[in-house]
Amino acid sequence: MKAGFVSIFGKPNAGKSTLLNTLLGEKLAIISPKVQTTRHRIKGILTDKDYQIIISDTPGVIQPKYKLQEKMMHAVRASLEDADLAILLVAADEKAEDADEVFSTLSLKVPALVVINKTDTIGRERLQALKEYFRLKPYTKEVIEISALHNQKVDQLLTTILKYLPEGEPFFEGDDISDLPTRFFVAEMIREKIYHLYQQEIPYETTVQVGAFEEKTTLTKITADIIVQRESQKAIILGEGGKMIKQLGSDARKDIEAFIGRKVFLELFVKVRPKWRDNELFLREYGYT
Numbered sequence: 001m002k003a004g005f006v007s008i009f010g011k012p013n014a015g016k017s018t019l020l021n022t023l024l025g026e027k028l029a030i031i032s033p034k035v036q037t038t039r040h041r042i043k044g045i046l047t048d049k050d051y052q053i054i055i056s057d058t059p060g061v062i063q064p065k066y067k068l069q070e071k072m073m074h075a076v077r078a079s080l081e082d083a084d085l086a087i088l089l090v091a092a093d094e095k096a097e098d099a100d101e102v103f104s105t106l107s108l109k110v111p112a113l114v115v116i117n118k119t120d121t122i123g124r125e126r127l128q129a130l131k132e133y134f135r136l137k138p139y140t141k142e143v144i145e146i147s148a149l150h151n152q153k154v155d156q157l158l159t160t161i162l163k164y165l166p167e168g169e170p171f172f173e174g175d176d177i178s179d180l181p182t183r184f185f186v187a188e189m190i191r192e193k194i195y196h197l198y199q200q201e202i203p204y205e206t207t208v209q210v211g212a213f214e215e216k217t218t219l220t221k222i223t224a225d226i227i228v229q230r231e232s233q234k235a236i237i238l239g240e241g242g243k244m245i246k247q248l249g250s251d252a253r254k255d256i257e258a259f260i261g262r263k264v265f266l267e268l269f270v271k272v273r274p275k276w277r278d279n280e281l282f283l284r285e286y287g288y289t
């Protein structure tokens with residue numbers, strides 16, 4: 001039996017959350033084309049008859065500009081500490097030197113696989129050049145190419161991961177796919193829709209907190225607060241005549257229903273909390289520890 005911890009690192013938009021979901025065959029981490037969608041360390045658990053891999057998705061590595069981003073980088077560091085193996089994910093269409101800089105600053109103490117993602121977007125020559133570039137780096141054990149989105153060569157990545165994992169007994173029960181509670185994922189699914197529906201600074205200055213979570217006989221009743229920094233943002237979240245928040249609620253509800261496998265009644269409220277992203281108490285209340 002093999003069991004161990006694998007952490008995925010990389011710049012924003014490399015495809016870290018997509019890879020976690022593809023490996024798990026389940027949508028656990030939220031995804032959007034906008035950077036900094038992932039704010040927490042999200043652990044997914046992949047269990048088979050002869051292995052258990054606990055995979056951490058992490059926020060993209062950035063220079064923090066406000067407290068929330070500092071917390072996001074804490075999540076990155078925490079993932080560094082208990083990993084048995086690191087996956088250094090680089091998108092084939094990003095600059096190799098920039099990714100190298102991020103990987104170098106991690107000061108890894110565990111073996112690392114450099115995984116080139118989004119190979120569907122480039123030609124053979126560029127791929128060969130990238131592989132050669134990363135093969136020579138001191139942190140690299142092996143270089144692997146995948147397309148996380150199209151599930152290409154992800155099974156080969158899995159085989160390679162297993163090669164580097166220690167022997168051991170499973171850490172989690174067979175059925176669990178994460179160590180985080182359902183309400184966390186409900187808040188994340190609402191947050192994902194905010195990334196998709198709203199523009200400019202709105203997604204980055206918003207968070208979601210789930211309140212009531214009641215399992216009734218025929219459905220689950222969920223209430224959630226959408227936290228924004230300013231009154232003007234509240235008006236944007238609501239939209240004209242409440243049109244936007246209605247859309248948000250309906251999009252999020254569909255995903256939540258698919259995730260928990262029950263009918264959902266979702267009620268959303270908008271609250272203004274000035275500068276919540278820089279306020280230690282608010283950050284803690286909203287689950288950024």
Ligand SMILES: Nc1nc2c(ncn2[C@@H]2O[C@H](COP(=O)(O)OP(=O)(O)O)[C@@H](O)[C@H]2O)c(=O)[nH]1
Binds near residue numbers: 036119147
């Ligand atoms: N073409 C292509 N796009 C991808 C691939 N993997 C991820 N993406 C896209 O890249 C964007 C960022 O993905 P995400 O997983 O949120 O990146 P993260 O910030 O590293 O977690 C999304 O629009 C994904 O659909 C891939 O293999 N090929």
Ligand SMILES: [Mg+2]
Binds near residue numbers: 030
């Ligand atoms: Mg992500």
